[in-house]
Amino acid sequence: MTVDDKSKVPEILSNLKELESYQVAVGILSKSGGEMLMIANVHEFGCSIPVTDKMRGFLAYNYGVHLKRDTKVIKIPERSFVRSSYDNKSSEVYDKGEDLLTEVVNGNMSARAFYELLGQTCADTIREYMVNEVNSPANSSLTIANKGSSNPLVDSGQLAAAITYEIRGR
Template identity: 35%
Template sequence: MAKGFNKTPEIIKELRKWSGIKGKIGILGDGELATIGAVQEFGATIKVTDAMRGYLASQGLFLRKETNSIEIPERSYIRSTLDDRNTGEAMGKSAKDADSLDGKQIMSVMCATAVGRIQKKMNSGVGPGLSDFTKEQKGSGLSLVDTGRLRNSISYEVVG
């Protein structure tokens, strides 16, 4: 091996910087927003109760007697954003730009980049589109943003 080409010490130093460090991205915790977020991310089948039937009727949506459940379609905003190649590239660039920081700080910068991209995706709307009834109730056709609470609950935590 030619002198000056042994990168092993640098690689080992870099790997030690990252040892055991993980980033958690999403709606952290187990409250109401986490439940709403999970329903939107993965979809859900909700059993229709008499109370729900009555409420929906009071809002102008009359369900058939044989309707026993309502389907909330999957609107993946976290997984689809993190799976997007552009998000990975943006996270990599943010890590490269922060290379003077320690491993936890770099992970924090990368996670913050991902959170911003998830929130941006939510602002642009995620399909499938909303039903006409839901659009009328919300006053808009934007699928994942109503008051902004769900979008603003997207955060991250660095552990390790």
């Protein structure tokens, strides 16, 4: 008697093992450069900038802004776009990942392709959330006048363009 195993268990286990060999990093990655990482960090967590006499002169000369003498700090408010997109959109990404995982288990997609599609989905989700849903706290009137837009996280588009993903081996 010959037993023909059609369960595909060995193939499924192989596909799952391949999944374990990769991971995906998503966000503003180090390849974006130090300045872009700093900008992302300031927006994500906020920042307090100590006011100096040089800064007072710069703002007065270039923008006609005269800070009060007792102003010691300029606060850039937190406008989370990475953490808040996760908090608000993770179930949608999870559903997409679950669908993709089924394709890997069934042998219809490689583990690498799974992580490519999942990484792109996450990056797109963060970018869309940042552009379309982060609108407070509002920009100051000076910032709006200088950049010509009231969207707090969009000026030139560089920050949104820097949101990416990277597949890494484990």
